[in-house]
Amino acid sequence: MADTPRRPLSDLRQGETVQATITSHQPYGLTAELNDYDPVGASMDTIRRSSEPGVKRLALELPPVGATVDLVIGKVRVWDHDPWIWVDLTAPGPGED
Template identity: 80%
Template sequence: MAELNGYEPVGASLDIYRRSREPGVQRLAQELPPVGATVDLVIGEVRTWHRKPWIWVDLTAPSHDPSDRP
């Protein structure tokens, strides 16, 4: 689960299992930050949700290697 500063009514998370092939997510999974840490993530997908908050933001981790980007 994640908190989006300034967008508190919106739910958000980074699904490490579903996005495990993305280079930035692989790196983040190997260097798991401590609970409560602030990390920079990017929006992977915005979708409707079946309960409040009705909108869910699927996050992903940016790659630091420009050759990994599409």
């Protein structure tokens, strides 16, 4: 059985819920791989987003590295250096997950 094709990064939309696998914990939060998309840099800054209810709840107990969770596209950032695109993630609010 062939691997399922990944969606292009042009399909990323702010507010969209995506499945992400946690790849590391960082002092500011976490990094993740977006499971259904072409490879792209992605992270959640739990300090900057600490006032958001979903992030606050997630930050109390960060998912372990390797866990797959539902996260939300906060913003898609285009940079002038590699990685050319970075996804700023947030967490679903209460009742959204």
